[in-house]
Amino acid sequence: MQKRLTGAMAGGLLALGLMAGAMAPLAAAAKTFTGEVGDSMCGVTHMESDAVACTRDCVKGGSDYALIVGDKALTLKVANAKLKAELNKLAGKKATVTGEEKGDTIVVTAVTAAK
Numbered sequence: 001m002q003k004r005l006t007g008a009m010a011g012g013l014l015a016l017g018l019m020a021g022a023m024a025p026l027a028a029a030a031k032t033f034t035g036e037v038g039d040s041m042c043g044v045t046h047m048e049s050d051a052v053a054c055t056r057d058c059v060k061g062g063s064d065y066a067l068i069v070g071d072k073a074l075t076l077k078v079a080n081a082k083l084k085a086e087l088n089k090l091a092g093k094k095a096t097v098t099g100e101e102k103g104d105t106i107v108v109t110a111v112t113a114a115k
Contacts, residue, residue: 030099033069039064040076087111095111
């Protein structure tokens with residue numbers, strides 16, 4: 001009987017370990033990115049000559065903020081009004097953004113001026 005119980009306990013622990021391992025990818029780690037604050041409509045090339053005004057105009061028109069990193073525009077999804085206000089202040093400037101990367105989108109959790 002003791003052998004059966006030990007076997008059942010080992011099987012239960014194995015199943016629990018497999019479930020925990022399968023759930024680990026669900027909790028994505030936050031990453032930090034540095035680039036220029038722009039907008040997703042213009043991407044890496046602004047339609048206006050002034051990057052600050054262009055970014056603010058496009059966002060006012062419904063575009064999402066974006067972080068321009070090299071030749072790539074990463075769309076910034078921001079639910080927090082305080083973070084949106086910070087992005088507005090940093091429009092056209094270098095910023096460091098922290099959040100969860102999902103393809104070409106970052107779900108933003110923090111924004112600061114880049115050093």
